[in-house]
Amino acid sequence: MADHVVTIHDVAREAGVSIATVSRALAGSTTVAAATADRVRRAAAALGYEPNRAARALVTGRGQSVGLVIPDLENPFYSSVAKGMQNRVRAAGLTAIIADTDEDVDREREVLGQLAADVDRMILASPRAADADLLALAARSRVVLINRSLPGVPAVTGDNADGIRQAVGHLLALGHARIGYAGGPATSWSDAERRAGLTVTVDAWRAQGRDVTIVDLGAFRPGPAGGVAAADLAIAEGVTAVLVFNDQLALGLLGRLGERGVGVPEAMSVVGFDDVPVARLLAPALTTVAVPAQRMGAAAVDLLLAEPLTDAAGALNVLPVELQVRRSTAQAPG
Numbered sequence: 001m002a003d004h005v006v007t008i009h010d011v012a013r014e015a016g017v018s019i020a021t022v023s024r025a026l027a028g029s030t031t032v033a034a035a036t037a038d039r040v041r042r043a044a045a046a047l048g049y050e051p052n053r054a055a056r057a058l059v060t061g062r063g064q065s066v067g068l069v070i071p072d073l074e075n076p077f078y079s080s081v082a083k084g085m086q087n088r089v090r091a092a093g094l095t096a097i098i099a100d101t102d103e104d105v106d107r108e109r110e111v112l113g114q115l116a117a118d119v120d121r122m123i124l125a126s127p128r129a130a131d132a133d134l135l136a137l138a139a140r141s142r143v144v145l146i147n148r149s150l151p152g153v154p155a156v157t158g159d160n161a162d163g164i165r166q167a168v169g170h171l172l173a174l175g176h177a178r179i180g181y182a183g184g185p186a187t188s189w190s191d192a193e194r195r196a197g198l199t200v201t202v203d204a205w206r207a208q209g210r211d212v213t214i215v216d217l218g219a220f221r222p223g224p225a226g227g228v229a230a231a232d233l234a235i236a237e238g239v240t241a242v243l244v245f246n247d248q249l250a251l252g253l254l255g256r257l258g259e260r261g262v263g264v265p266e267a268m269s270v271v272g273f274d275d276v277p278v279a280r281l282l283a284p285a286l287t288t289v290a291v292p293a294q295r296m297g298a299a300a301v302d303l304l305l306a307e308p309l310t311d312a313a314g315a316l317n318v319l320p321v322e323l324q325v326r327r328s329t330a331q332a333p334g
Contacts, residue, residue: 006049008064009120014043018305019064019121020092065095066304067119068297069111071126073100075222075248076276077293081125081146084297092305103221105129105187116141123300124148128187144300148189154303154315156296160190163289164197166323167243167271170287172205172212175332176241176269180215182230182253184222184245191219191245194273198243215239220249227252235262240332241269247276247288254282254328265330275324284327291321 012022017040025032025040032040043049066089070078082098089096099115101108105128112129115122116137125146127134137143138153145155171179181198184191198214205212217233220226222245231253234242244250250272254264262268264284272279275290299317306315 006047008049010047011040011044011049014047015040018092019094020305023093065097065119065121066301067097067099067115067122069099069101069108069115069122069124069127071101071103071108071128072222073098075246076278077246077248077274077291078125080276080293081297084294085123085301086297087294088298088301092301101128103128103185109133112137121304123297123304126188126190128185142304144303146296146300149316152314154306154317156299156303156317156319157190157193158291158296158321159318160193160321161197161200163273163291163321163323164194164243165201166321167273167289168198168201168205168212170323170325170329171241171243171269171271172210174241174269174329177211177332178213178215178237178239178241180217180230180234180237180239180242182217182227182234182242182244182249183219184249186219188222188245194245217242220245222246222249224248224252224255227254228256231256231260231262234268235260239268241271241329243271243273245273247272247274247279247286250286250288251278251282254286265328267333269329269332271323271329279324280326282328287326287329288324289321290324292319295319 008019008022012019017036021032022040025037068082068085072078086096097119099111101111108128121142123144123146127148131150134150143153145153147157149155149157202212202214215237217230220230227249244253250270254270257264257268264270272286272288275288279286279288296319303315
């Protein structure tokens, strides 16, 4: 059996610090506290770490790179997540590797298998994999989740329940009592959280005597094509407002409503989720729940590089969201 090549990652784990700290400490940087630098040097000596012997690890990227796996790079939300993540990774002196799974569970499985062979630290944005698969991966590599929560695995999410509460409250204040929900993929953790938030929010309003009905329009692929199907169902169900899983889905929904002569917001109000840049440019401009995508990417890297390594274990960072009211919502008709 071939000897194990000691990598900078092994030294970081032994010393209880980040990869970037090991690099700086062994390079003699004065930005590392003396006690920390001494601990790193002792760990390197104990493990027999030599930068030249670690050349193979540098070539493959293990220990020097961070992988980001996202479901759809064309979705501006994930582009913003990638931007925030990449800025933080670069500042740590590391390299970001970004992989797109095209919203496909099987492709995600393949990508994770390939990436795990070269990268031992990964950020998974909105992963569709089963809990058991993610836990198995987290047992082999250092993993942080975005838009997914799993016991024992550090994660960053937006406050889905509060976003739903804000959106429904806004629509009720405008007199809407029959509201459609156009959901995301059935495998989406965020969608499940938002559906749960809908139940809690509606129950709270009904307890106050408010008459409100949520019509489940179904699960859709989060893109313009899914929005077309959701629009037709919203019209058929006679709802006066639609709460949409994300802005990409809302884009298709708005276009289809226009094709069918349904005025927005005169005949039907629309609320999205994410607040991607194009939301402000639509006609009408989209009312949507703003999720801080770049902050999520940066916060995920902070968890990934936390010192000591145990600090991030099981941490859940829930970032606040805020409804942005624009022209796609108005008083309920009639």
